[in-house]
Amino acid sequence: MNRNEMIESVRAEMPERRWIHTVGVMETAVILAKRFGADPETAETAAILHDVAKYWPTSKMELIIRQEGLPADLLDYDKELWHAPVGAFAAERDYGVTDIIILDAIRYHTSGRERMTLMDKIVCLADYMEPGRDFPGVHKIRELAEHNVDKALIAGFDSTITFLLERGKRIYPLTVAARNDLIRTVREAEL
Numbered sequence: 001m002n003r004n005e006m007i008e009s010v011r012a013e014m015p016e017r018r019w020i021h022t023v024g025v026m027e028t029a030v031i032l033a034k035r036f037g038a039d040p041e042t043a044e045t046a047a048i049l050h051d052v053a054k055y056w057p058t059s060k061m062e063l064i065i066r067q068e069g070l071p072a073d074l075l076d077y078d079k080e081l082w083h084a085p086v087g088a089f090a091a092e093r094d095y096g097v098t099d100i101i102i103l104d105a106i107r108y109h110t111s112g113r114e115r116m117t118l119m120d121k122i123v124c125l126a127d128y129m130e131p132g133r134d135f136p137g138v139h140k141i142r143e144l145a146e147h148n149v150d151k152a153l154i155a156g157f158d159s160t161i162t163f164l165l166e167r168g169k170r171i172y173p174l175t176v177a178a179r180n181d182l183i184r185t186v187r188e189a190e191l
């Protein structure tokens with residue numbers, strides 16, 4: 001499938017406002033890839049596909065998580081988390097993506113993980129800071145992203161964790177692990 005076919009197909013999976021968000025993530029991911037030394041085309045492909053499953057019915061996502069052996073602990077947490085691993089599954093099955101760098105960047109774009117690849121970081125960060133985003137702390141994330149992908153991503157995870165804490169919601173542990181790991185990386189870089 002070529003780039004335009006992929007774009008049209010993904011666009012048909014979501015309402016217009018989510019497509020506008022996706023275009024913002026595509027453009028931001030390309031900028032970040034050029035800034036931090038990743039492949040811009042790979043970043044763009046992951047960004048096009050990152051929310052492909054966002055509007056799939058809950059029952060369809062649950063079935064895929066169970067049948068395809070995706071992490072079952074996800075089912076205990078906010079459904080917002082499910083579209084990321086299900087999206088990676090869809091990218092492979094429906095769009096023929098085989099590049100693990102792309103698949104993992106889609107898979108972990110919401111939760112993060114320990115030892116995130118540069119592409120994981122770029123797609124996750126682009127999702128936080130694309131131009132259409134407006135939430136407390138987004139300016140700080142954009143400022144940090146001018147120079148440091150890790151510090152910017154920590155600020156992104158801080159905003160999600162704060163949001164969840166304020167609402168008394170459960171926190172999927174992979175995000176805490178991702179944040180801890182990034183803090184260690186930043187500290188080691190500054191030694």
Ligand SMILES: Nc1ncnc2c1ncn2[C@@H]1O[C@H](COP(=O)(O)OP(=O)(O)O)[C@@H](O)[C@H]1O
Nearest residue numbers: 077078080081110111127160170171172173175
């Ligand atoms: N670690 C986590 N634990 C529980 N819920 C989470 C976690 N990380 C993200 N979420 C949920 O997912 C939402 C954001 O998911 P995201 O893929 O960024 O969607 P959107 O693009 O709509 O913001 C958060 O608002 C929160 O409800």
